[in-house]
Amino acid sequence: WITVETNGSVLLNEFTLIRNSNIRVIMDWKEEVGEEIKTENFYALVRGKDWIKFPIKNRRSYELAKRIWSELQFDRVAFSPVKPFVSETKLYHWMKRDNLWNILLNVQLHKLIGVS
Numbered sequence: 527w528i529t530v531e532t533n534g535s536v537l538l539n540e541f542t543l544i545r546n547s548n549i550r551v552i553m554d555w556k557e558e559v560g561e562e563i564k565t566e567n568f569y570a571l572v573r574g575k576d577w578i579k580f581p582i583k584n585r586r587s588y589e590l591a592k593r594i595w596s597e598l599q600f601d602r603v604a605f606s607p608v609k610p611f612v613s614e615t616k617l618y619h620w621m622k623r624d625n626l627w628n629i630l631l632n633v634q635l636h637k638l639i640g641v642s
Contacts, residue, residue: 538570551576552604555594573601579632582617583608595629604632 527548532538534553553567555578571578578598580591582605595603605626607617614633621631 532567534567538567552579553577554579554581555591556581568598568600571600575602577602577604577630579604579606581606581608583611585620588612588617588620592624592626602630603628604630606632606634609637 527550529550529552531552532554533556538551538553551571553571553576568578578595578600580587580595580603582588582591587608588605591605605617605621607614614631618631621627621629
């Protein structure tokens with residue numbers, strides 16, 4: 527299948543013609559551009575198919591991501607550490623402490639191996 531990654535600033539419903547069974551959307555919720563995100567995109571995501579990814583830069587963005595996830599009750603959610611601010615290990619321990627076993631810890635391989 528094809529994965530389309532977006533920061534949420536473009537309306538997803540504009541792409542309904544290409545949304546078929548082979549296309550998955552991964553939409554970032556970035557704290558810094560929260561005002562630019564089209565909130566209606568969250569309702570255009572397909573449950574059981576698409577993902578919301580929260581880049582976690584600090585404890586504040588972690589708590590915000592938990593709150594938004596709790597409010598949306600979306601089933602496919604990933605938290606991704608923003609290096610060098612939060613390590614994978616630190617984010618793992620926060621998620622473990624909060625029993626967030628149903629949220630994926632997303633590690634970006636290109637950042638681990640030093641390729642940007």
